[in-house]
Amino acid sequence: MITIIPKPSTFNSLEINPLYISNPRYSISPFFSSQIRLKFPNRRRRFQIQASSLVLPLLPFPIDQVLVPSEAKTLHLYEARYIALLEESLFRKNKLFVHFVLDPIGSSGTSPETSFAARYGCLVLIEKVEQLEIGALVSIRGVGRVKLLEFKQVQPYLTGEVTPLQDNVLHRATEISSKVLGLKEALHSLNSLEIKLKASGEALLQTQTTNSLFWAEKQLPLDCDADFIPPVAERVSFAALQPVSGASQSELLKLQREKLTAMDVTDTLVRLEKAMELARDNTAILAAKLAIQSLDMR
Incomplete structure (x- = not known):
């Protein structure tokens, strides 16, 4: 089952073969421009580790593409920005980035546009990369849940600071x-x-x-x-x-x-x-x- 990452002009549905059907397009720009305060560090900013938090590349998906820990998925990355995200993730030996969901929420006021909120994030490990004539097939594996603390940059790809989420141990x-x-x-x-x-x-x-x-x-x-x-x-x-x-x-x-x-x-x-x-x-x-x-x- 292969997920195809969309073109840059829109956040398209993920085309999954053979069982999933394409979903409506989501415009991502209102979310970035008006809902979140962003920072724009240097293009080749490396991952940071600070007291149980990480700054990592973020790859957004629609609400019907939640990835859970232990789950495997294959992505077809072919845009320049997503290839850059892949290269940055592979630069570090941990080979990690974050698969997160954009949940559409109607914005208040009279504007017909939709805002977005990040609700679910899964830290993922890159297990395998296969080079293609156009882009690459990337096999990923969900590791654990994360909470998105802050968006850090948009270009050349989205990054953010995340902290781990684990269950409360309430039982013997x-x-x-x-x-x-x-x-x-x-x-x-x-x-x-x-x-x-x-x-x-x-x-x-x-x-x-x-x-x-x-x-x-x-x-x-x-x-x-x-x-x-x-x-x-x-x-x-x-x-x-x-x-x-x-x-x-x-x-x-x-x-x-x-x-x-x-x-x-x-x-x-x-x-x-x-x-x-x-x-x-x-x-x-x-x-x-x-x-x-x-x-x-x-």
Whole structure:
């Protein structure tokens, strides 16, 4: 699934193949010009680290393209400004930038224009870059949630200061560990059904869900402040928020709503319980699809 970053004149919808449909264009200029006080440092300003905050490049997306921790995405970057953002991110060995959402909010007063507010941000790691004749394919991975403190510059690309957001630990470790184990078992069962649903020649040993789960359980050797790396239980709680094989458009829209909710939750146990509900629902849907598939094959 590849997300195409739009042309500079507008913030276009992200064209995702094959399951997502283009969305309306969003004008980004009113947000930058009138809503946020901006600073304009030198073009080659490097990342800064100050007491659990980072100044990083920001890549904006529409509200229906929330990225959650542990999730993988492939971007097609081809504009000069986004190639510059990529080069700046790769310059540092941590290879990080921020994937954030622009949430359209109607401006007050008589102006018909729309203002924007940044609500959701996910620190992302660049995992792979493939050079193309035009631009590059960039594989990214969500690491953890961040809060946007201040926009720093617009040109040649947007940057901002961010601080980490992690769950409040309100429960006993044994209670959370039990929920994590249950969710992992449910996701492995879901993966087995997803593989069966695919044609045998296309079957993969690892779906998007188990790919996220595998990554969430790894020890992350990231070169950044440890506060930006959520605990394993928090990372696992996001792993269920992946599209499953054969998902319909309505199911994908529901998943986006689940992602928005998960990014707002500050209790790991609550998110684990919601993730378990989602895994069970997806398992039931896939079981029904497999039953229909078996009937069609007779």
